[in-house]
Amino acid sequence: MASSAVVAHEIRSEGGFLAWLLAPQRRGPLLVAPALIVLFLMNIFPLLWSFGLSFYNYSAKKRDVPDFVGLRFFERVITDPTVWERFKTTAIIVSSSVLAQLVIGFLLALLFSKQFPLRRILLMLVLTPMMLSLVAVGVFFKLFYEPTFGLVSQAVAMFTGDRFALLGTPTGAIIGVVIADAWMWSPFVMLLVLAGLVSVPKYLYEAAEIDRASAWRRFQTITFPYIKSLLLLAVLFRTIETFKLFDVVYILTEGGPGSATETIGVYVYRLAFQYFRTSQSAALAYIILFVVIVLTSLYLYAVNRRAQEVD
Amino acid sequence: MKRSWEGWLYGVSLVAVAAGSLMLAPGQANAADITITMAAPDWPPTRFMKEEFDRSFKSASGNNVKLEMDYIPWPSFYERVAASLTSGEQKYQMIVTDSQWLGSFVDGGYYKDLTEEIKKDPELTAIMNDLHPALISAYSTYPNKSPQFIKDNPFPAPDTHYYGFPQFPDTYVTFYRKDLFCNETEAKKFQESFNQKLPCTYEDWQDVDWTTYENIGKHFMRKKGDPLGDGVADDDFFGISYQAGKSYDFSTMQVNAFIWQHGGEIWDETRQPEAQAEGVVNSETNVKAFEHYLSMLQYMPPVARTGQADIFVIQDLYMQGKTATTIDWVGLGEPVLDPKTSRVHDKSAFGPAPGLRKEDGTIDRTGNIGGQPFVLTTWNSPEVDAAALEVVKWWLKPETQKKFAANGGQSGLMSVMADPEYDSLRPWNRAHKEMLDWQRDVWHVPEFFELLTQQQEEFDKAITGQITAQEALDSIARFQQQTLEDAGRIE
Structure with missing residues (x-):
């Protein structure tokens, strides 16, 4: 401590800007500064800039000077029936997919909470999908569903004699997207639930067994209370993520057939990078951001509750 | 004594270097290194162009002209080119473009109007007069002129602006x-x-x-x-x-x-x-x-x-x-x-x-019509423009076009297609030549992507049996009427 004070004194006594800058009380902020600068340039500035753009009439395709139009694009987005249709599609996909992930993830967690041969290897295999890239999963399922030579179609043809085009109907296409998304993310739910399951004290189950409590009663009174906040966390986290679903849908169906699987994420992309309605896409993106912030607040609330429970 | 001898030696050396520089200067002052970066879809017709350029292109100006291809996969080609143009990075001096994009990027101020350059250059004028009218109509004109108009009005047609040349005409x-x-x-x-x-x-x-x-x-x-x-x-x-x-x-x-x-x-x-x-x-x-x-x-x-x-x-x-x-x-x-x-x-x-x-x-x-023209961008210096037009002339030379046709490409030059040898260069050449006379093009206006996406969506609904042909076309007509009225293209 004394030696560093001496060094600092020597630096100060040598004088100059560098010495002032490297003074001990400034070293902390100095070390954090690069990260803050990057954060500002890469996140905060574009965020503010695009928010500002949503109040102007501007297309990135043209070199015209933007006109201030106030809330016109927010009004247009909110009153656009297409936007509401895309929100509806997104809601259907989100609710179906998150429900499927929850059920499958929960069942997998129950399975893996027990000890059995090859458990570790199987657990690794089950976790693999969520480590894959979204693009790879999209391409994989596209080939899987391909009606002429795809595995699903070939399997169905063995029974019906006819090829099966899952993505040929709106309902089939939504099911196809939900299966792909659920396949990828159920392991994530499983991991969270598994963490809850292993944290249940063994003596509670032993006591319940002595009381001859049924399996359902044991689950209701012991297991579920321990995992319910983790389940809520999983639901919220997966809802937020699925709400922004883009990659899998774009590769698998490109929003089709027609617009049956076009999520709000795909629609924002079209507005921004295909139609080049920059301001309108920015306004819609901020409405989506608002929805995600609401969901995130719920998520943080659940996290805090879980932390209190653990304490 | 020693110092004065050294001084004399340095003096002689300086004079020799200066004289040498003067002798070399006229030739070197004109020769410049010019690199043209071209946005190109990643497929055989553009790969061949690059290979052939490296093999046979010689600049008439004596400049050292290099063609660098930025190969972009087809599925993301439009987005990548649009992102580059609109970001203002000015990365490309030439672009292989779909004909439908002309309006969008001409109105945006990115594609260069070549009408005056072609008028001034007899070689380019000759190329325009040898190109199939369907290709000039689709690949070059904006606002778009019909193939019949181009047929009736050889270059330079009245009130017509020319932007592109065929890189790969397709049918x-x-x-x-x-x-x-x-x-x-x-x-x-x-x-x-x-x-x-x-x-x-x-x-x-x-x-x-x-x-x-x-x-x-x-x-x-x-x-x-x-x-x-x-x-x-x-x-x-x-x-x-x-x-x-x-x-x-x-x-x-x-x-x-x-x-x-x-x-x-x-x-x-x-x-x-x-x-x-x-x-x-x-x-x-x-x-x-x-x-x-x-x-x-x-x-x-x-x-x-x-x-x-x-x-x-x-x-x-x-x-x-x-x-x-x-x-x-x-x-x-x-x-x-x-x-x-x-x-x-x-x-x-x-x-x-x-x-x-x-x-x-x-x-x-x-x-x-399918295929793509290639265009010049508006930010090029006069030297780069001149070099790029040399590339155009080289690509549309009959010798280059025949080599292209023999390697899976197609020519848009009527003189090349009229060569009896042309049909036998590749097995589809005869069919392509016959089909070329029948070609028309979809819209070139800046709103094309919105029109196209909505139309594709409605066609897709009909293809997958969700709606009838009548319902699909009614929806498309309504959307197009509204979009084009909003854009001031329909009164």
Whole structure:
């Protein structure tokens, strides 16, 4: 401590800007500064800039000077029936997919909470999908569903004699997207639930067994209370993520057939990078951001509750 | 003494260097290193251009001109080019562009108007006068002028602005399995079923209309184990295929052909602001044409029912031996003949695309042009512009064009196509040449992507059986009318 004070004194006594800058009380902020600068340039500035753009009439395709139009694009987005249709599609996909992930993830967690041969290897295999890239999963399922030579179609043809085009109907296409998304993310739910399951004290189950409590009663009174906040966390986290679903849908169906699987994420992309309605896409993106912030607040609330429970 | 001797030596050396520099200066002052970066889709026609450039390009100015290709995969080509242009990075000096993008990027101030440069340069003027009018119309003019207008008004046409030159002119033709179409058993069965000859030779395919094509579709639908040609089908086999995909323009290109052949119209951008969308796009003729298009999907592989039968999927299914024939772009022909990628590489032949038979017995094969022009960007310096125009002249020289045609490309120069040798350079050349006279193009206005995306979506709904042809075209007409009125293109 004394030696560093001496060094600092020597630096100060040598004088100059560098010495002032490297003074001990400034070293902390100095070390954090690069990260803050990057954060500002890469996140905060574009965020503010695009928010500002949503109040102007501007297309990135043209070199015209933007006109201030106030809330016109927010009004247009909110009153656009297409936007509401895309929100509806997104809601259907989100609710179906998150429900499927929850059920499958929960069942997998129950399975893996027990000890059995090859458990570790199987657990690794089950976790693999969520480590894959979204693009790879999209391409994989596209080939899987391909009606002429795809595995699903070939399997169905063995029974019906006819090829099966899952993505040929709106309902089939939504099911196809939900299966792909659920396949990828159920392991994530499983991991969270598994963490809850292993944290249940063994003596509670032993006591319940002595009381001859049924399996359902044991689950209701012991297991579920321990995992319910983790389940809520999983639901919220997966809802937020699925709400922004883009990659899998774009590769698998490109929003089709027609617009049956076009999520709000795909629609924002079209507005921004295909139609080049920059301001309108920015306004819609901020409405989506608002929805995600609401969901995130719920998520943080659940996290805090879980932390209190653990304490 | 020593110091003065050294000083003398330095003095002599300096004089010698200065003299040498003066002697070399005139030649070196004119020679400059110019690098042209071109945005190009990653496929054989642009790969060949780069290879041939490195082999044979010599700059007349003496400059050291380099052509650097930024190869971009097809699916993200538009987004990548648009992002580069709109970001202001000014990365590209030349761009291979789809003809539909002209309006968007001309209005945005990114593509250079070359009218004056062409007028001033007799070599470029000669090239324009040798290009097929359909190509000048689609690839070069904005606001768009019709092929007929270009035919009637050679360069420089009044009130016309020219932007691009053909990098790769493309048309769709028929790819077919000659082992099946020239098979005696199949021919006999086809004759019995439809009282028609099964087309085998190029000349036979010149007489194929949509009715015959539909019959071909019906005839070649086979289940696994059914007789096929001289053997049996090793898997389910399908008669025909054409574009029926939701992505980009992968159904519009084929639907437009049906519409034009039936005598219908799309919104006519050359007659702004009088031309209307409502009443034209959803006319009775257009509905009949679209219903005709939809009626043959049942003879295609089941992927057509999902709206994902894009140009690559139908090409792949043909190459894997799943279909008897397909209608696809010439640009996708080369892999069909490659044993590494195609199971039918030694069994394939090519003919003109089918069309609609008129009352006088002739066949109307009007189709939507494919391929791409290449353009110059507006931020180039005069030296770069001059070098880029040299590249244009080199690419459109008959020698280069013949080499291109011999390596899977196509020429847009009428003098090159008139060469008797041209037809035999690649097996599809004759069909391409015949189809070129029938080509028209979709819109070039800046709103094209919105018009296209909405249209593709509605076509896709009809293709997948969610709505009728009438409902699809009504929705398209309403949307186009509104969008184009908002843009001030319809009054």
